[in-house]
Each structure stands twice: as C-alpha cells, then as structure tokens.
Amino acid sequence: MHKNEEVRFVSSSLKIPLSHPHQLQRHSLFKTLTSQLAQNALNSLSQLTHSLNPHAHSDSLTRPSLLCFASLSLSSHSTSFHGDAVPKSPLLCSASLALTQPSAIVDSTQTKAGSASVSRHGEEERVLVSEVLVRNRDGEELERKDLENEALAALKACRANSALTVREVQEDVHRIIDSGYFCSCMPLAVDTRDGIRLMFQVEPNQEFHGLVCEGANVLPSKFIEDAFRDGYGKVVNIRRVDEVITSINRWYMERGLFGVVSGVEILSGGILRLQVAEAEVNNISIRFLDRKTGEPTKGKTKPETILRQLTTKKGQVYSMLQGKRDVDTVSTMGIMEDVSITPQPAGDTDKVDLVMNVVERPSGGFSAGGGISSGITSGPLSGLIGSFAYSHRNVFGRNQKFNISLERGQIDSIFRINYTDPWIEGDDKRTSRTIMVQNSRTPGTLVHGKRPDQSNDSSPIIGRVTAGIEFSRPIRPKWSGTVGLIFQHAGARDEKGNPIIKDGYGSPLTASGRTHDDMLLAKFESVYTGSGDHGSSMFVFNMEQGLPVLPEWLFFNRVNARVRKGVVFGPALLLLSLSGGHVVGNFSPHEAFAIGGTNSVRGYEEGAVGSGRSYAVSSGEISFPMLGPVEGVIFADYGTDFGSGPTVPGDPAGARLKPGSGYGYGFGIRVESPLGPLRLEYAFNDKHAKRFHFGVGHRN
Secondary structure, X not given: OXXXXXXXXXXXXXEOOOOOOOOOOOOHHHHHHHOXXXXXXXXXXXXXXXXXXXXXXXXXXXXXOOEEEEEEEOEOOOOOOOOOOOOOOOOOOEEEEEEEOOOOOOOHHHXXXXXXXXXXXXOEOOEEXXXXXXXXXXXXXXXXXXXXXXXXXXXXXXXXXXXXXXHHHHHHHHHHHHOOOEEEEEEEEEEEOOEEEEEEEXXXXXXXXXXXXEOXXXXXXXXXXXXXXXXXXXXXXXXXXXXXXXXXXXXXXXXXXXXXXXXXEEEOOOEEEEEEEEOEEEEEEEEEEOOOOOOEOOOOOOHHHHHOOOOOOOOOEOEHHHHHHHHHHHHXXXXXXXXXXXXXXXXXXXXXXXXXEEEEOOOEEEXXXXXXXXXXXXXXXXXXXXXXXXXXEEEOOOOEEEEEEEEEEOOOEEEEEEEEEOOOOOOOOXXXXXXXXXXXXXEOHHHHOOOOOOOOOOOOEEEEEEEEEEEEEEEEOOEEEEEEEEEEEEEEEOOOOOEEOEOOOOOEOOOOOOOEEEEEEEEEEEEEEOOOOOOOOEEEEEEEEEOOOOOOOOOEEEEEEEEEEEEEEOOEEEEEEEEEEEEEEOOOHHHOEEEOOOOOOOOOOOOOOEEEOEEEEEEEEEEEEEEOOEEEEEEEEEEEOOOOHHHXXXXXHHHOOOOOEEEEEEEEEEEOOOOOOEEEEEEEEOOOOEEEEEEEOOOO
C-alpha cells in the first residue's frame, strides 16, 4: 500500500509551542493589575499545503489545485481583576483556515468531472474518505490506546465513509488540539485500494513528572501542590493546566492581590515550570490636596503620623483589600476629609509605588450644642443640657486631641479637660494615652431621690472632682483593653450649696462620715465589639479597685459587665442584652447601682426600682422598619438588686420604698437624625403605671 503522490490532504501541523514561555514587557504587570491582565503571545505556525487530487491521471493532464493555509495562534485574553468572572487562561489555542486558489489554473476544459476542486461559486468540493485513523508522527500506531481514543472521541466530522471538505478536516484538527493531550496534529490523506485513508498524525504531550513555580512569594505552596497532585505520572493536559492557571489567578483576585501567572513552560523530563509575577510595593508616599482646588499643597499633619497607621509595607505584594482597610483606618483618625490610594508604576520594574492622597479637615474650633440628662425628672426644663466646647484634633500634627468642654443644665454641670495621644510615639502596640481633669455636679436622685409619696422632698447634689490617666490598646481583633489610675474627691451639697453628710431620711451620703470621700481607683476595662453596628455582638467588663494609699481613702472593689447579642429575622432585629455588677468593701452610698429608667427598666422613673450593692438588668426588644428612617420597636425589661438594697449604708432604697425588682414592657418608635437615633417609647410596669420615655442615642 503506497502513498498517492497526487491526491493528498495536507495541512500545516498545529502545534502548541510550550517551549516558549509567556513574555512580559516593561510595566506590563502594573498595567495588567490596574486594568487587565498582560497580553501574552505565543508563536504561530503556518505551512503551505499541497494540491488535492482524488484520482491518478497521466502526467500530461494537469489538475487545478486547492491550497490550504492553516495557522495556530496562542494568545492571552484580556482579563480584569474587576470582572464578574475569571477569564480563561491563554493556553488553549484558536486556529484559522484560509482557502485560496493557486495563481496558475489550467483551462477548465482539461478538468474532468469528479475531480476535487473549488467550484466557480466558491463552494468547497467534498472528498469521500473510506477510513479515519490516528497515528504518531511516523505513521505508526500510538503506544497508548487511551490517547488514541481521546483523539478519536474529539472528531466530529471525520468519520469512515464520509465526504469531507478541507475545512471540516481542519476543524477536527482543532478539536484534537482542544482535547488538551496533544501539542501537534497533522492530517494526511493516503490513497489505498479501498479508497482514501485519512490519518491524523499527532504528537502527545510529555508525562508530568515535576513542578517548578517561580516568583510566587505569597501563593501557598500547598495550593499549587494540591492543584497538580492528581496529574503526576500522567500526560500533561493543556485544559487541566488552563484550569489550574485560572484558579491561581482567581486566588489572587479574591484576595485583591496584584499577582498573575505570567508564563508556562514544559521542560525536558516532563517538568512543568510556572512563572508567577507579583507586584511588590516599592515606596509609599503621602500627598496633601487642597480642600477647595484639589491641587497638591503643604499639609499640617506629619507624614509619619499617617504612614504608621498603614498595614501595607514596602516589599509586600500589594493588596487592594489591604489598601482599602488602610484608607478606612486613616479616615477613622478623624483629621481627614477624604482619603484615597493611587498605585503607580515604579520606574522600569514590575513594582508599584503607592501614593496616598489626603484632604485635611480644619484642625480645631468652637462648637455648641445640647442634650438630655436622664437624672432630672421634674421641673420646667427637666433634663435639658446646653454645651460649649473648644477642640483641636491634630495637636503638633500628630493626631493628638485636646478638648475643653462645659455642659450646663438645670442642676447638672460638667467642666472637662481631655488630652489624648491616640498612639504613643515609639510604641508598636498602638497604645493610646488620655489625661483627664473633670469637675461635675449631678443630682443624686438615682439613689437619694424623693419617695413616691413625698412631692416636696429635695435631692442632694453630688459634686465630684476627678483627675486621672488611662492607657488603652488593642488586645486582638475586635478586643481592646484599658488600664488607668484615677483620683476622685466627691461630696454632697444641698440645693443652697451647703455641704451635707445625710439625706432627708437620715441616710449617710458619704462612706467616711465626712463631707467628702477621697478615693484612688485602679481601673481595668476590656471591650469586645463585633461589626460596630447597634445590632452586633458586644461585651464590656469593667473593674475598679479602691487603693487605700491614705487611711481615710476608700477601699473597695467594684465589677460591672454588659453583654449584647443581635439576631436578624428577615427585616426585623431581635436584640438581647444583659448587664450586672457587684461592689465589695467600703464605698460611697451615692455610688450604689441604680435600677430603673430610660436606659434600664422602662416603665419606671430613673432609679425607682432599686439601688444596691448588686444588680442585674435584662432586656429584649424587636425593632422593624416602618417608613423611611422610622422604626418601630416592642420591648420588655426586667431588673433586680438581688435583695442587696439594705446592705448599702443607710439603706436609701428601703427608706424610699423601692421594690428592689420590677419589670416593664411597651412599644415605641425610633427616628434616625443627625444627633443619632431619637427614641420615643411608651411603657407599662408591673405596678400598673404608665410612662413615656424619650432618649437620644441607642440604649446602653
């Protein structure tokens, strides 16, 4: 059986040039990761085919020829980090076929019927194929039958005893290549006594025996090993490699990292080499912009004050998600009006320079406002407080805060000076320091208020002078801790301003028996906050220890804890909260735990349930949207002093006939406002009394 020299299907071999890795140009990685993945090009192969003639004739008879030109190009598709789906890796080929007439065509009178040619209308003639085989490059059977079956299974048009066009043959060549197991495929027609035999001469890929990955500094090695684990000892499948490359690029994309597979190569011995390009941060700089013009200007904040807030560091692979967190962190400093990060190419390298653009807020100024105190429950201006303050939020350009404020109400008054350094210089734990001095006058109605049956009973005014220092720092994500040392000088006065040591029922107002109590408090507090939203989980633990440095100073221990948990049910939110505390030792009676009121057990006046050494208050409420910013709420509260009211010096709760425990329930509305949520609630208590409650802000 000989090859027919006059009748042949011949096209160029379609070959995947895996020996040529993807090439990246200068700055291509930066351009890839800020807009789309780099365009990678592999070599195209093309060859000229020979004439197609279905029958043997004498040498004197010349037949028209059909030229077949095939080329295979491998190129990457544009891939964006911001797309909805991860595009395919550029390994799989696309092929194009062009059909042309030869330059010299013999007169049609010399052409006999049945010859294979292109018709005058440009339609392809078909050639009957009696047999279809898959062979290696030498025309011999493949050693592995499974690969032969893969190639045969990929064929769609080429079947035994079928009439084929050159285009259909070429399309099946593409399908064999697309199966992923072969790096080249050439169709060849051989004339036999039984008809034309069509052979696809294929070259299988090498067997996979090892992997080399270069440039992947943040990509976990286990991720790559797991991706190729099932392929060891098997013929490399380009489709499988394509899937792995897609998964690697997706891994970078999901984490916002500037990384991409930039090259693939099969080395001798079946070693697969992956080249990964990751854009490292070369430099980070701060650019101040004018609030009005947006042009660069000189800033008041020291650049190092901003830079130390960033978790992105030089030498790291740049992460867009980490960059967003850095922007949020700088914004929470409270001194910036706008913050953004712009990546830029770093010279002739594949690294990036980060420029943080910031617009500063005015650093200081005066303000005035108002509020409501829950301690005042009677009088024509009950609970109203006016305030005036001066603040500077960026002292010395280091984000240090200085604040002087005065709040004045019908009885209340608070004068406060605060100085806060949110991050002590030289500390790597983000420790903050606050120095505070405060002078306050608050009504003693919560513990020493009037009896329900006595309308003319006046309450003492509790005056406190406080000074202290506190240190706070993050302990772990969502956890923070505070320690401090606070001195307090506290005493009581009557409505005329005269010092008093007993209330109207003879109960003492101080623990020392003098007109004032002095105490030095060692404070510890730990706070857990979930997302920070009102419905998120929260836990607060607070402990204060009185240190008797001098004999007359108070010695006691006080602990207090609050926990909150939110559960979402469709559009509604169920919020459960529990708080409690206990005091051991000698403490001022006016410091007893007061139960009842807007932020405690609703349906009762402030402090009307009880006041004791111990307490617990639980609450459950369901809020649901109603109209725009308006929410509806249904609630129930319960509080108790665990019978500890009589253990408070002078038993002020018993003298005022406080029950010691009670519950309330009701409904209300909440409206979002610039001041925070405005709360209007109507509650019933277990004594069949009804009461309106109004508050600003969420319930503690």
